[in-house]
Amino acid sequence: METNKQQHTAGQRVRALVQRSHRGPRDLTLTSDHRTPTPGPGEYLVRVGAAGVNFADVMQTHGAYGGGPQAPYVAGFEAAGEIVGVGKEVEHPLPVGTHVVGTGPGAFAQYMTMSAAAVLPVPSGWSDAQALGLVLNWATALAALKQLGEVKTGDAVLIHAAAGGVGQAAVRLARHYGARVIATASPDKHDTVKALGADEVLDSRRPDLAAEITRLTGGVDLVLESVGQATFEASLAVTKPFTGRIVVFGAASGDATLSTHDLVFTHQVQLKGLHIGALAAAAPSLYRSLLVEIEELIAQGVYLPGTPEVHPLAEGPTVLRELEAGRTRGKHALDPWR
Numbered sequence: 001m002e003t004n005k006q007q008h009t010a011g012q013r014v015r016a017l018v019q020r021s022h023r024g025p026r027d028l029t030l031t032s033d034h035r036t037p038t039p040g041p042g043e044y045l046v047r048v049g050a051a052g053v054n055f056a057d058v059m060q061t062h063g064a065y066g067g068g069p070q071a072p073y074v075a076g077f078e079a080a081g082e083i084v085g086v087g088k089e090v091e092h093p094l095p096v097g098t099h100v101v102g103t104g105p106g107a108f109a110q111y112m113t114m115s116a117a118a119v120l121p122v123p124s125g126w127s128d129a130q131a132l133g134l135v136l137n138w139a140t141a142l143a144a145l146k147q148l149g150e151v152k153t154g155d156a157v158l159i160h161a162a163a164g165g166v167g168q169a170a171v172r173l174a175r176h177y178g179a180r181v182i183a184t185a186s187p188d189k190h191d192t193v194k195a196l197g198a199d200e201v202l203d204s205r206r207p208d209l210a211a212e213i214t215r216l217t218g219g220v221d222l223v224l225e226s227v228g229q230a231t232f233e234a235s236l237a238v239t240k241p242f243t244g245r246i247v248v249f250g251a252a253s254g255d256a257t258l259s260t261h262d263l264v265f266t267h268q269v270q271l272k273g274l275h276i277g278a279l280a281a282a283a284p285s286l287y288r289s290l291l292v293e294i295e296e297l298i299a300q301g302v303y304l305p306g307t308p309e310v311h312p313l314a315e316g317p318t319v320l321r322e323l324e325a326g327r328t329r330g331k332h333a334l335d336p337w338r
């Protein structure tokens, strides 16, 4: 196996996880004859130090991610690593050797390309793995809470899947902004969520979830809705009419539906959709303001180096299956060199 990071050439054979069908993580397989990609215009070639595992990876293995790749494809889309090549037309390129965190196709591999415009340098003194989540989990949590959710001190905020990658970031941020946090998670993850500072932690699967949240809060100001089918009805029921906001950014349990009739006659809430990649593309100045704010959160010590559970690349299919089944907590990552 290659260990000398200087030895790479375009087209060289490297290790990667390839998704060969849309039948889920069971058809994700390790290969050692993936070819190192060539950076296109505006791209860096990055030697991947650690690749982030996200729920979107699970959705992609089923072909259920909007605009996602078609099988066969090299899986993964979030990583941190070292710039080892620069494509044409990169404005003000970072020097080769800089460690960056970002997104791009084929992150579950030893080398990948990333759009130069969308990467951030790995914060000084942090490892690649510690920087994972910066442009994905934290940016999504921040946009949901602040830019879209307009969180204010004293707001009651409901955060579903609070022990997850995005959920943990959201709990920490909501507490930082002075919100009262009502979190949901599986019972065996409640200690994790409590330790992050959540005021209340409830089992999202309890049948009286909406009644209990209403009893505790009298109605919430903001919901971070990423579970979908299993929680959406409760989210609607507990949100304060007219002033309450629901930011929808995922559907881990499947799709939920809502009619115009529901919005007019039953649930008069402010409903906002969020996809962080779409936000970066459609509202670049808003996205840049998110990244500036994350840098401030790092400087203030609110955003600490991440502590992902790092697995060898070959364990990727198992990690994805665990994530799919809701059995993980926090951030998971793959090391393509192990």
Ligand SMILES: NC(=O)c1ccc[n+]([C@@H]2O[C@H](COP(=O)([O-])OP(=O)(O)OC[C@H]3O[C@@H](n4cnc5c(N)ncnc54)[C@H](OP(=O)(O)O)[C@@H]3O)[C@@H](O)[C@H]2O)c1
Pocket: 053, 054, 055, 056, 136, 137, 140, 161, 162, 163, 164, 165, 166, 167, 184, 185, 186, 189, 204, 226, 227, 230, 249, 250, 251, 252, 253, 254, 274, 275, 276, 277, 323, 324, 325, 326, 327, 328, 329, 330
């Ligand atoms: N829109 C965007 O730009 C964006 C960006 C990043 C992530 N996301 C979304 O945000 C959510 C969290 O992402 P993540 O990567 O951090 O994943 P995650 O939260 O670590 O994992 C998903 C969690 O959802 C919960 N869940 C509840 N019902 C479930 C069900 N029926 N099946 C599976 N899981 C269920 C589980 O936690 P409990 O067992 O504790 O309930 C599970 O651990 C996902 O929906 C993802 O698609 C969206």
